[in-house]
Amino acid sequence: MQLLDSETRYGAISRLLHWALAALILWQFLGMGLKLLFGRNGFTGFFVGTHQSVGFVIFLLVVLRVAWAILSRKRRPSHGEGALGKAAAAGHGVLYLLMLAIPTLALLRAWGGTRGFAPFGTQIFAPREAELAWATAPGNLVHGELGWVMAVVIAGHIAMVALHEGLWRDGTLRRMAGRG
Incomplete structure (x- = not known):
């Protein structure tokens, strides 16, 4: 098993981080999607109840x-040359930015809020007596909306993988799956 990235494929560490984040982000979308469809009830409450803890794990994994x-940048497979390579690099940059911004806004909101923050029962931020509006407002304003923007970007990411595999047959998925 190849642990580190190379010019031809992603190593086990990159793949583990990629697929773990994909699964956790899918969990978040599933929970929020169910909440939107069915409201908050016993069934959807289970998913919603895990949202903060799973979001915190996502934040840690994204970091x-x-x-x-950054450490692997000289060993990683290239996005390719020309406009398509630049578009792929930009798309990945947007994904990284969203994966950092969304949980950061939620953490800022939790820090400034009155409920505190205790993922998996471990207190990170104690509850405040009074909300800090400057800290909670950005998360209240765009945390969820940016999540749905990320869903669209992820759909584009998946569509491009399908295009690479189905039309161009260039081995993109095999490189990410570790078989290239």
Whole structure:
């Protein structure tokens, strides 16, 4: 098993971070989608109840993934040349930005809020007596909306993988799956 990235494929660490984040982000979308469709009830409450803790894990994994991408930047497969390569790099940049911004806004909102923040029962931020509006307002305003923007960007990401595999047959998915 290839642990590190190479010019031809992603290593086990990059793949683990990618697919773990994909699964956790899918969990978040599933929970919020069910809440939108059915409201908050016993069934959807389970998913919604995990949202903060899973979001915190996503934040930690994204920080690790960004650090790993920086450390591995000279070994990673290229996005390709020309306009398509630049578009792929920009798309990945937008995904990283959203994966960092969305949980950061939620953490800022939790820090400034009156409920505190205790993922998995471990207190990170104690409840405040009074809300700090400057800290909670950005998250209240765009956290959820940016999440749905990220869903659209992820759909584009998946569509491009399908295009690479179905039309161009260039092995993009195999490189990410570790078989290229």
